[in-house]
Amino acid sequence: KQEVTQIPAALSVPEGENLVLNCSFTDSAIYNLQWFRQDPGKGLTSLLLIQSSQREQTSGRLNASLDKSSGRSTLYIAASQPGDSATYLCAVKNQGGKLIFGQGTELSVKP
């Protein structure tokens, strides 16, 4: 059974720092991995999708990497801002399009 773990569960950093969020999964037979952002009381916003054949994806200050063989993905946020404060979720897509989610990392960026 696929399990997805995110470490740390919570992270507080001062504005301007570069930071890394971690996601690990137990079964390397994934179709893709998505990183989502969730603001309090809101839905999920897709940030980046990495296909199983890809190693990384970039969007603005965000860079996500994928190492299927080791079952790991990282989300790198450059020059963090208070507006980046949110919960970040990773999810792996298995056969049939079903997503398996980690429990998220709650990020707080202090001005």
Place this chain on the structure above:
Amino acid sequence: DAEITQSPRHKITETGRQVTLACHQTWNHNNMFWYRQDLGHGLRLIHYSYGVQDTNKGEVSDGYSVSRSNTEDLPLTLESAASSQTSVYFCASSEGLADYYEQYFGPGTRLTVT
């Protein structure tokens, strides 16, 4: 713009009542999914559908049912609401199942069962 909507956004109901949560998407996606989000468990799959008249059970389907009579809608029904079903419910849709397709999520419905 195409979107996915859920209604109601908030619902309080009593134990034993039947409750239906609506999900409507305007992307014309074949694939639709229902998840619930709970502290300590993250998001877990309840039911999903690959097209009209198709429904499948997910990881936590007990006490829930869905029906798919058209492409746009996948209502989620709680047959007899229980306090353990207090949660935030998210609907999602996807154009396809290949590795390059994203899932898009609705804003969620917060359900409280008293």
